[in-house]
Amino acid sequence: MPEAPAKPSGLPDTPPNVAAASREAFAAWVDEEPQGRAFGQVLVRPVPLAGYHLCHIDDAGSVDLEIHDDPRAAREIAKLTGEGEYRPLKSSPNLRRGWALRLNGVPGLAVAMNYLYPAGIIHWYLHREGRLEITDYRENAARQSGIYKRIQRLSDEGVQDAARACCEDAVCLKKTLWNVDSGTPLEMDRGNGHIPCPEPCSIFVSFARRVRLFEREKKRDLDAAGLSPSEKEDLVALVETAASGAGKLDFAREAEFEKPLNERRLRYRRLTLIPKLHPAQAADNPNE
Amino acid sequence: MKALVIVGHGSHLNEDSSLPVYEHAARIRERFGGEYDEVVECFWKEEPAMRHVLDTVEAEDVCVVPAFISEGYFTQQVIPRELGLAGPVTYKDGKAIRYAGPLGTFEGMADVILERADDLLRDKEVKPGRRALVLLGHGTDLNKSSGGVIYMNAERIKERGLYDLVEVGFLDQDPQIAEVVESVEAENVVLIPVFIAEGWHTRETIPEDLGLTGEVTRLANKTIFYGAPVGTHPSMAALIAARARETEQEIDTETQVARSTR
Ligand code: SF4
Numbered sequence: 033m034p035e036a037p038a039k040p041s042g043l044p045d046t047p048p049n050v051a052a053a054s055r056e057a058f059a060a061w062v063d064e065e066p067q068g069r070a071f072g073q074v075l076v077r078p079v080p081l082a083g084y085h086l087c088h089i090d091d092a093g094s095v096d097l098e099i100h101d102d103p104r105a106a107r108e109i110a111k112l113t114g115e116g117e118y119r120p121l122k123s124s125p126n127l128r129r130g131w132a133l134r135l136n137g138v139p140g141l142a143v144a145m146n147y148l149y150p151a152g153i154i155h156w157y158l159h160r161e162g163r164l165e166i167t168d169y170r171e172n173a174a175r176q177s178g179i180y181k182r183i184q185r186l187s188d189e190g191v192q193d194a195a196r197a198c199c200e201d202a203v204c205l206k207k208t209l210w211n212v213d214s215g216t217p218l219e220m221d222r223g224n225g226h227i228p229c230p231e232p233c234s235i236f237v238s239f240a241r242r243v244r245l246f247e248r249e250k251k252r253d254l255d256a257a258g259l260s261p262s263e264k265e266d267l268v269a270l271v272e273t274a275a276s277g278a279g280k281l282d283f284a285r286e287a288e289f290e291k292p293l294n295e296r297r298l299r300y301r302r303l304t305l306i307p308k309l310h311p312a313q314a315a316d317n318p319n320e
Numbered sequence: 321m322k323a324l325v326i327v328g329h330g331s332h333l334n335e336d337s338s339l340p341v342y343e344h345a346a347r348i349r350e351r352f353g354g355e356y357d358e359v360v361e362c363f364w365k366e367e368p369a370m371r372h373v374l375d376t377v378e379a380e381d382v383c384v385v386p387a388f389i390s391e392g393y394f395t396q397q398v399i400p401r402e403l404g405l406a407g408p409v410t411y412k413d414g415k416a417i418r419y420a421g422p423l424g425t426f427e428g429m430a431d432v433i434l435e436r437a438d439d440l441l442r443d444k445e446v447k448p449g450r451r452a453l454v455l456l457g458h459g460t461d462l463n464k465s466s467g468g469v470i471y472m473n474a475e476r477i478k479e480r481g482l483y484d485l486v487e488v489g490f491l492d493q494d495p496q497i498a499e500v501v502e503s504v505e506a507e508n509v510v511l512i513p514v515f516i517a518e519g520w521h522t523r524e525t526i527p528e529d530l531g532l533t534g535e536v537t538r539l540a541n542k543t544i545f546y547g548a549p550v551g552t553h554p555s556m557a558a559l560i561a562a563r564a565r566e567t568e569q570e571i572d573t574e575t576q577v578a579r580s581t582r
Binding site for chain 2: 049050052104107118120122146150154155158177178231234235238285286287288
């Protein structure tokens with residue numbers, strides 16, 4: 033096995049190993065609580081002398097679960113929703129039910145957790161230690177290139193609305209720790225979960241790009257009633273599906289922000305379109 | 321401790337893009353497990369994100385292999401930026417991180433393409449006549465090396481003399497794949513997409529544009545055998561491991577040369 037290249041001088045010889053430390057700290061935190069800990073939608077229970085038992089929080093009392101012993105089975109568990117939809121964002125509150133993982137040690141626990149909530153226990157640990165590095169929106173945007181470069185032009189208000197539409201617990205269980213920039217905090221419910229979000233994720237960046245397109249369009253193409261083409265497109269799609277779908281709305285997939293019936297896109301409309309259509313109602317419910 | 325990190329593109333819409341990365345990582349754990357304490361996947365559009373993956377790695381000796389065919393925007397710009405790499409070797413947070421080149425330029429790629437073609441023809445009736453292998457590349461006007469990799473592999477395969485003809489066609493640049501397949505003078509045309517993963521193009525646009533009906537399409541004057549993308553072939557796992565091994569050796573040699581000439 034080739035030897036590692038020589039380290040430049042000046043580096044500490046025994047740097048703190050974050051992966052190992054977070055794994056041990058997470059296991060210790062779980063061990064303290066015999067009833068188990070909820071992490072995202074997963075209930076992690078210590079089983080004395082056996083290891084750890086993981087299942088969906090809503091399956092805590094179920095006996096009829098599909099049992100897996102391989103921690104890597106967690107990848108398949110995390111891949112699709114109960115309805116068979118692909119899950120591009122593992123912190124969405126749509127983890128499927130009906131499974132259990134029986135893991136016999138701390139390394140297996142870390143592997144499984146990393147498929148269920150990638151980097152989740154690392155961020156949890158670093159945040160607890162006060163060492164989690166936060167990257168605010170503007171800093172993240174400055175790094176973007178290619179088709180995402182345009183998110184640099186998203187207004188502060190656009191970032192605020194995008195974060196409320198994209199990051200609240202109803203759609204993402206992470207606790208949003210980043211801000212617009214160091215002087216402009218996010219004005220939203222950042223969430224109550226244990227998994228910190230230190231930086232806008234790729235789903236958010238893609239959503240921000242869409243919101244930036246909406247912003248540009250507003251300035252250019254409002255009609256006499258003040259509606260933009262994409263707002264009208266969404267209203268038409270809603271009316272059409274509701275009128276013909278016999279009560280069944282066929283939503284776009286989670287990250288299909290270019291489609292009208294996307295949940296995050298409609299959450300954004302709730303923030304920006306409803307006040308336009310119904311100023312009085314918006315004033316009554318400033319947070320809706 | 322040693323770790324291998326495989327970087328994939330990933331997708332917000334389906335599992336096609338990340339699946340081969342997960343499958344190759346699993347094969348490497350199984351077959352080359354002795355070489356690595358950890359084999360870790362990460363992505364541009366999926367989690368774990370490149371931005372955070374190195375924190376999840378315990379080893380201090382890390383090799384990063386991009387699961388990309390050609391050198392370009394992702395391998396030169398996005399991956400180094402997101403992983404915080406400064407060159408072929410980066411020292412960061414107590415880790416030495418080596419960065420390998422893309423897979424398409426690596427010697428073993430031609431073998432995987434040929435294996436894919438053999439697998440495709442196995443158990444199929446191949447009529448007498450000339451056999452052509454057509455390599456299909458993505459191609460783009462922005463990135464010259466994207467096409468170059470396909471030509472490089474075509475040349476390597478030509479040298480072996482296994483096919484009467486070896487041709488190249490692209491989706492987004494000339495020569496266009498449809499024209500190449502139509503004009504190639506062979507009774508049997510083996511078409512292999514030199515892509516990393518299945519996707520919209522391999523499943524829909526290509527079969528549609530070429531009028532393919534499945535793995536085997538018999539036309540009046542020729543039969544077209546359409547293979548799965550080379551990147552999903554199980555042998556890619558060994559190619560990734562070999563790519564990593566070679567990068568480690570290259571960089572070690574350079575370091576030693578640098579040390580001895582100091
Ligand atoms: S940026 Fe928002 S959506 Fe993405 S992980 Fe963080 S909180 Fe969730």
